[in-house]
Amino acid sequence: MIALAGDRRLIAAEGEMLFHQPYITAAEHFSAEKLRGVAERIDMMAANMAQIIAARASVSRDTAKSWIAAGKRFTAAAAIAAGICDGYLSDPLRKVVPPHDGRLIRKTRR
Numbered sequence: 001m002i003a004l005a006g007d008r009r010l011i012a013a014e015g016e017m018l019f020h021q022p023y024i025t026a027a028e029h030f031s032a033e034k035l036r037g038v039a040e041r042i043d044m045m046a047a048n049m050a051q052i053i054a055a056r057a058s059v060s061r062d063t064a065k066s067w068i069a070a071g072k073r074f075t076a077a078a079a080i081a082a083g084i085c086d087g088y089l090s091d092p093l094r095k096v097v098p099p100h101d102g103r104l105i106r107k108t109r110r
Helices: 032-057 061-070 076-081
Strands: 016-018 073-075 094-097 105-108
Touching (some): 016 076, 032 061, 073 076
C-alpha cells in the first residue's frame, strides 16, 4: 500500500507488485471477544485497501477486492498495463529498452 501512496508510481523492470489479504501473526492468547475485534479491524483494512487500489488503478472496487482475495501478483509490465504503476524506474546505470518482440532487455552503461 505504501507503493500506491506516491503521486507518480514507478517500478523496476524486474519488479513485481503483490496485493494480498491483510492478516496478523499473533503469539499471544486471544479471547473470543478480542478475536472478533481483530477480525473487524482486518475487514476494515481490506475494505480500505480495495478503495485505495481501485482509486489508484482506476478499476472497480470489486476488481480490487478480487485481486486482494486472489493474492494477485503483477509483473512490472502488467502493473503498468493495469494502471497500478505509471512507468519504469530509471536507473542512471541502466537503460531499459523494449525490443521488437516485447521482452525487456537491460543494457548497462560502464
